[in-house]
Amino acid sequence: MSGPFRGSVRSLACALILSTALPALAAADPLSDYVAARDKATADALAAAKADKSGDPAVIKREEAALKDLGKRMTALIGPVKFKGLGSPEYTLRVLTYDENTPAQDLGGIAFADKDFNTRLVVAPESIFTGWLATRAKDPDAPKAFASGVKAAAGTPEFYTNAVGFDGGFYQPYVELPVAAVPGETAVAWLGLQTEEPSGNTAPNEVAIVRIGGGMAMVGVAMVKLGDKPIPACDAIWQPFKTKADALQKQVEKDNKDQDPRWEQITKIQDEGSNAYRACFMKEAPSQPFFAAAVKKAEAFLATARGQ
Structure with a gap:
């Protein structure tokens, strides 16, 4: 085989080799590599935890190395x-x-x-x-x-x-x-x-x-x-919750019981009052000077x- 025909066969062979290799090259980008490394390190850590080996020095060292490597990869991605x-x-x-x-x-x-x-x-x-x-x-x-x-x-x-x-x-x-x-x-x-x-x-x-x-x-x-500055309308909404929580806390402290379930009730009252205050704040804030x-x-x- 000689002449132009040999050259065209070589070109076709090179094209086939490149077309086969390109998908693998495209997949090996830094972002995909980071995700793959992160997911593998996480899977390894989960497996170690399930095997009750999270505290093993070798496992700790491996995870520290994985986190350091992931940090370097992320730094390179961000630039x-x-x-x-x-x-x-x-x-x-x-x-x-x-x-x-x-x-x-x-x-x-x-x-x-x-x-x-x-x-x-x-x-x-x-x-x-x-x-x-x-x-x-x-x-x-x-x-x-x-x-x-x-x-x-x-x-x-x-x-x-x-x-x-x-x-x-x-x-x-x-x-x-x-x-x-x-x-x-x-x-x-x-x-x-x-x-x-x-x-x-x-x-x-x-x-x-x-x-x-x-x-x-x-x-x-x-x-x-x-x-x-304070928003009086919102403070007025919060005050009844505070009064109720403070009164209950005073009674709980007076009774001085171990693991008193009323502490959870106090927190619930405070959470409800906080939510009510924030709902008022969201409504009133846009008209306030600080907004x-x-x-x-x-x-x-x-x-x-x-x-x-």
Whole structure:
């Protein structure tokens, strides 16, 4: 065989080899590799927990190495990003599982914080974020709002607990803030409070943002000073609940019984009062002087998230 015919056969053979190899090459992208590595590490951790070997030094060492590797992969996916006033980038996943049946529910991403940890921003590829939210929506303990998309999910405390993470307490959203999104971007903001107990009539002091754009998702919480004054109508709604809870607590302390079930009743009353107060706050806040300032704070935080 010689001449042009031999060349065409060689070209056909090369084309066949390339067409066979291309699907494998396309599948081996960094994002898919991260997901595969995360899922394998999680499966290994669950298997170790079921075998009651989570405390074995070798298992602990393996999981620490897996988390370190996942952090490097995530950092590479996000790229060399910086945010004004924020530093200390850190991979968000600290554990792979909670127990033998429950994988960690936290969003995998890179967290940035200021020196006082008053502002926190978590960044993840958009597909990782949407996949995480869809998975969380299927969990038995997830709020129904998770299944309705990011805008609805952002109005729940559970969203921030898993997306941002708190060493203590949780973020309680009070009222949504009407922030403006740039073209091609999803932007959501809330005014709320980080707390470790029923919030009662405590005024919110943090803005939370969710931004999706440019292939990345960002969730952040920042403490703000608004100089907001009490809302008498909402305080009046809270007061009867407080009076009832305080009276019951006084009686429980007087009786001094071990494991008194009335403590749970006190918490229930406080929760009901807190919910009633927040419902009033959501209605009244837009007409209050501090509301415009809260919107400006959220807009500024979004600008930081955009790299401005």
